[in-house]
């Protein structure tokens with residue numbers, strides 16, 4: 001795997017430190033500070049700084065919370081139907 005880092009043309013890129021890895025995604029941080037987010041399903045690798053990564057993470061958390069809420073709402077609707085009287 002090539003670990004060239006386009007965002008660090010001036011400074012040299014050292015080894016990447018793995019921040020997290022699961023069956024869907026792998027996140028590493030280059031010694032230059034650039035974060036690499038690799039989506040295993042699509043084989044796409046994204047490069048961003050730490051601030052951008054936080055925004056991405058917050059966005060994903062928000063989306064999954066809505067998904068969880070939607071699922072919970074369906075459950076409530078199914079189990080709570082006609083029992084409020």
Ligand SMILES: [Zn+2]
Pocket residue numbers: 004005008012013014030031032033034
């Ligand atoms: Zn780098």
